[in-house]
Amino acid sequence: MKKSKLSLILCISCVLLFASCAKKVVIPFQSETLNTGSIKLKPSTSIKSASVTMDGSLIWDKKKRVKSVTITNVPQGSHDVNVVSASWYYKEALNHKETVELKSGENKTMLISVPPYSTGYYFYMTGVIIVCIAVAWLPLL
Numbered sequence: 001m002k003k004s005k006l007s008l009i010l011c012i013s014c015v016l017l018f019a020s021c022a023k024k025v026v027i028p029f030q031s032e033t034l035n036t037g038s039i040k041l042k043p044s045t046s047i048k049s050a051s052v053t054m055d056g057s058l059i060w061d062k063k064k065r066v067k068s069v070t071i072t073n074v075p076q077g078s079h080d081v082n083v084v085s086a087s088w089y090y091k092e093a094l095n096h097k098e099t100v101e102l103k104s105g106e107n108k109t110m111l112i113s114v115p116p117y118s119t120g121y122y123f124y125m126t127g128v129i130i131v132c133i134a135v136a137w138l139p140l141l
Helices: 002-018 119-140
Strands: 023-028 036-043 051-054 057-061 065-075 077-085 094-102 107-112
Touching: 023 057, 036 077, 036 094, 051 065, 057 065, 065 077, 094 107
Parallel strands: 023 065, 036 107
Antiparallel strands: 036 065, 051 057, 051 077, 077 094
């Protein structure tokens, strides 16, 4: 009975170690709040290692997984937004460019189509699952 509890704890620890939670990121574009709006970037699935630029300025560049990126305090007018990710997780690189016309007080949402996962990603995840199962069952032998 003690071995099964230990293997369960090891399995849960292994899953938590390899799991990655996606974040909802909120970033102010500027400190001025007068005549501004916001732009929300909403991908079809969470994005790994995304870089976001707006009007040539780097907004977000972290290796974390993001569920959405909201850029606040964006001045009214036309803005070029670019979302890039060249992670090996995807079959092809993500490079989404769009020009957004924003009015004062307006909140716009950009929908981003994320490429499907690569074959290497599925092999990696299969390996992780096999290791977790092996760690859980080894103490029982």
